[in-house]
Amino acid sequence: MTLTDQPAPAPRSLPTWNSIETAAAAAGLEVCAALHPARQPVQALAGGTLILLGTGTAFWPLFKTSPEYQDSVPDPVDSWSGRVVGALARDLGGTAYFPFGGPPYSPFINWALASGRFFTSPSQMLVHDSAGMMISLRGAIHFEQEFDIPPAPLAQSPCDSCPSRPCLAACPVSALADGGPYDLAACHAYLDTSAGAGCMSGGCLARRACPLSRTAGRDPEQTAHHMRHFHPQ
Template sequence: MTASPRFQDILSAAQDADLDVLGTVHPGRVRVQGLAGGTLILLGLKGTPTWRRIAAAPEFADSAPDPLDRWSRRVVDGLARRFDAEAHYPFGGPPYAPFVNWALASGRAFTSPSQMMVHDTVGMLISYRGALHLRQDIETPTPSLRRSPCESCAQRPCLSACPAHALIDGGPYDLSACHSHLAAPDGVPCLSNGCLARLACPLSRGAERDPAQSAHHMSYFHIT
């Protein structure tokens, strides 16, 4: 019988591949959508040096569409083969894998007052790039927070930083107001540096986000 992989080995391999583990879920212990049993490892991006290496990858130099998605598939597929796991992605649908459900089930992501997700170490700058579903139920670190960090955030800057006033406590998110702002000259800072509301979250500093990465994501969110 093949030995179960160790979490630390998966974490090290992910980090060597310029990904980080942003959460884990045990579908046999917690009910989640689409999975039963085993261990789910949620993978994402973190850190400016990481993004600069990714942006220098072959997928970003061949002029084909969706370079980040293609890079993610190559890297996560490689990790899946190494650890005999099934790979899942938040893109490529419909249907789409239920990453929001999985993230919330991990105990490391929460719904913020603006209804956007907030993560315990990267705040509102979450960028999940894939997930590994292992057949084995392996031990993983316990989440550091027992409740949403928003409960102890007195200022709640995610609600006041948006220049388009597209975010309100409890939602809904005014998508049309957001896109109208991005289409105007005043929207250039958001397109170049990232969503000001997401950046305003105190925990977002933990993402160590390169503005070029935010600009890449924004170019897909607001297509001109």
């Protein structure tokens, strides 16, 4: 048989929401948002379907067995994300994007807000409709095709029905103010003190104070790992 006699390769089947969720979960990730850029205009993309991936409850145990963690490579979570999300994109027939590796950086905040599943909290940090402020976006997959995605579960920000706004009062140095700006210097200075040990081991008190964060299922070791990279000691 000559090359011209060979049958054409079968077209790749259209991805489905369930197949993407299943593949992401097997890798320790969760589909935390999705959108159609043609219907919800965003930066950098014009059409198709965009899926945003974050860490799930299964992430940390899987990550600890990974070569990136065990070999202590620099920025192990980013390295893991590049490998795992990149492989998912290839297997599913999409293109991977990452919130690191720039500049230039992919506009993840713009994408997240456009999805209707992320909102700007009073403290100006992003809040997710189910994970609260315990957010760790590890990548995104863009598909050229449009396919069905579930509607966003909330019509408005969960902060609108949270009158106590504990995220504003939890920070011991008031680094977070209603409407911002974030006092990054005060935050880092506090983390350098012995009193900041609780934030370093358990995570930002403001993020943890969000009622939704308390049910996000984040492993304290994972949170401490991110804090060490945010504030190296």
